[in-house]
Amino acid sequence: MKLLNEFKEFAVKGNMMDMAIGIIIGAAFNKVIDVLAKQVLLPPLSLLSDGINFQDKKLVLRDAITDATGTITTSEVVVAYGALLEVFLDFLIIGFTIFIVVKGMNRLRNKAQDADDHTVVTPKDIELLSDLKHLMEEQNQLLKSRASN
Numbered sequence: 242m243k244l245l246n247e248f249k250e251f252a253v254k255g256n257m258m259d260m261a262i263g264i265i266i267g268a269a270f271n272k273v274i275d276v277l278a279k280q281v282l283l284p285p286l287s288l289l290s291d292g293i294n295f296q297d298k299k300l301v302l303r304d305a306i307t308d309a310t311g312t313i314t315t316s317e318v319v320v321a322y323g324a325l326l327e328v329f330l331d332f333l334i335i336g337f338t339i340f341i342v343v344k345g346m347n348r349l350r351n352k353a354q355d356a357d358d359h360t361v362v363t364p365k366d367i368e369l370l371s372d373l374k375h376l377m378e379e380q381n382q383l384l385k386s387r388a389s390n
Contacts, residue, residue, distance in 0.1 A: 271335075274331070274334060274335045274338060275331070277334060277338075278327075278330060278331045278334045278335075279331075282330070282334065283295070283327070283330070286330075294323070295323040295324075295326050295327045295330075296323055296324060296327060297323055298321075298322055298323025298326070299319040299320060299321045299322065299323060300319060300320040300322060301317055301318070301319050302317075302318040302319060302320065303315075303317060303318040304317055305317040353367075354367050
């Protein structure tokens with residue numbers, strides 16, 4: 242029963258919902274980046290490189306051996322570096338896209354936390370802390386002026 246209560250507390254606090262939302266958005270974001278890489282960026286790159294399909298690029302270490310009937314008796318041994326290049330390009334695109342998204346979010350968060358910027362609604366906790374800071378500065382000025390008199 243204690244485990245059930247702990248689970249309810251976990252779910253009600255929002256941790257589980259935040260994780261679920263993050264996973265769902267991450268999966269959708271992955272699909273967008275996958276299409277961006279494979280359908281938008283790789284075709285022009287392939288065109289620039291004279292129609293090379295990166296997926297087919299490989300280094301053959303040993304050719305396949307066939308018998309007289311054409312049946313493969315020993316399969317070829319290859320290093321598929323083209324697939325690695327494609328995945329690495331996907332990684333760079335994902336990394337750069339996440340960097341741009343996080344940079345934009347940080348800019349919005351910094352703007353929202355600036356109590357003097359009135360173009361964005363400041364969260365209540367930041368506003369209260371800013372008010373406390375201003376009151377403490379006023380109090381320090383009053384104490385300094387009394388001490389000098």
